[in-house]
Amino acid sequence: MHFNIITLFPEFFASVLHCGLLGKALEQGMITIRLINPRDFSQDRHRTVDDRPYGGGPGMVMTLPPLALALRSLEEPGRMALLCPKGRPLDHELACSLAGEQVVTLICGRYEGIDHRLESLFPVETISVGGVVLNGGETPALQVVEAVSRLLPGFMGHQESFAEETFVQGLLEYPHYTRPEVFEGVRVPEVLLSGDHARIAAWRRKESLRATLELRPDLLREAVLKSEDTRLLRALSQERPRVARNCFLALVHAPVLNKFGQSGAVSLTNLDIHDIARCSRTYGIGGYFVCTPLQDQQQLAARLLDHWLRGPGAGANPDRGEALRLVRIVDDVEQASEAIARHCGQRPLLVATSAREGGDMTFAQVRELLEDQSVLLVLGTGYGLAPEVQEHCSGTLRPVRMLSDYNHLSVRAAAAIILDRILGDEG
Structure with a gap:
């Protein structure tokens, strides 16, 4: 297999390509590598390869004329890849795909990047090695060369070593031990x-x-x-730290907005209590609070819970009762916060949810907060939480469909999606 590496710093590769298994593969001719410097194709006496960006801004941009000449000088460029942050993440599947090629050309950017027209002029795919900023594409190019080369027959020596490695079966590898005991x-x-x-x-x-x-x-x-x-x-x-136990839900029925933007109260619904309770139990959260100051609504909720926890429903459907044990009926979010403080020893951080534009907190940020403290996710009924509730919250979660122009999920659906994005098994 042959690699072309387009780089302004061919000396970067001088020693590393001759180390370990990669060096042996080069010696044996299993792989060949050619380093091409765009400076050698520059048309001016200063061997210029960069220029100021149009539109202003810091830094310099790699210019196209020498780079295009360098690429067109290749008799067989094969599959062409530009190493850059926006690209497809380098993983085992991509490495296997590249290993099936006869020739791969890797383009290493420098400075602020390469003139974007490169991607219009050449059949270039983009590859990223992670969400970090590097000085250039040389280090990522080495990662590609090594990841691809070790998949070639004979490179590893023992194919069983390859078969058990990290990512080959889609999992991380088990730990290794050797002498002394x-x-x-x-x-x-x-x-x-x-x-x-x-x-x-x-x-x-x-x-x-x-x-x-x-x-x-x-x-x-x-x-x-x-x-x-x-x-x-x-x-x-079950052995992992139970960050889910630090997560709580509050479903607010007052004060919430009506369709005219006025604060008021709405009636609770059987489905909201049942379905959000089942989601809460599925994701193992610490509790689910139904907030309404209306006494008739509290009595209605109490009768519903009594049916499933102590009445005929307890025997007919014990799984439903297990979920509904998480439900607490309170007047408002403040009562919910006090109950959580008694349970956890600290007041929870309040995070509002909304279907409207905006939202200054991500699902990942909430997941990280749960590592160290309790969080009460506040969901609204009606047309959303009233401002007097939101002002007591430390932030607002992004809408579940941030880019959609139709964001009218039921609160039950929204609660399920939010819990999965924060506490889902797959991170």
Whole structure:
């Protein structure tokens, strides 16, 4: 396989390409690499490769004439990739795809980037190695070369080493140990010394699943899992810190806005109580508060709960009762906050929700807050929370469909989506 690397700093690659397995692959001719410097194609005596950006701004931009000449000098450019932050993330699937090519050309940007017209003039795909800012594309290019080369037959020496590596099966790899058996008081896990290959394989699978769940739960979306894997993950999830217990919901029926933008009260509904309670139980949150100051509404809610918790419904559908045990009927958000403070030892941070434009908090930010403190997510009925409720909140969560011009989900649907984005199994 052949790599062309377009770079203003070919010396960057001088030593690293001759180290370890990559160096051996080059010596054996398994891969070949050509370094092309666009400066060699510059048409002026200063060998200029950059210029000021149109529209002003800091820094310089790589200019196209020498870069285009460098690319057109290649007899066989093959698949062309520009290393840049906006690109498709480099992952195992992409590396496998590139490994099926005979020739790959990697373009390393520098300065503030490359004139965007490059992507109109050449069949360039973009690749990113992560959400970080680097000095240029040289380091990412090396990552691509190594990730792709190690997939070539014969590169690793032992194919079983490749088959068990991180990301190959969509999971993080299990931990490794070697001699001595005890180091500074820390022992190698007993199962690895047992000689029982079935037990060792089971332990390794479990630890691979544990690492993925704890460190990269997003990988579980695409990982191929067996039924026993799912059972193991469910058991492992019970061992994790229960950030969900720090999360609470409040469904406010007053004060909320009516269609004329006036503050008032609305009646509670059976479906809101039932469905949001079931979501709350599914995601394991600390509690669900139904807020209404109207005594007749509180009495109605109490009769409904009594039916499912102590009446005929308790025997007919115990699962429904398990969910409804999370429900508390209170006058307002302040009473909900006081109840949470008694339970958790601290007042919760109040976060409003809204279907309107705006919202200064992301789902990820709320998830991070839950690591250290309790959070009460405040949902409104009617036409949304009244300003006198919102002013007591520390922030407002973005709408679940931030870019849509139609944002009229039921509060039950919105609650389910919000909980999944904050507490979903896959991060």
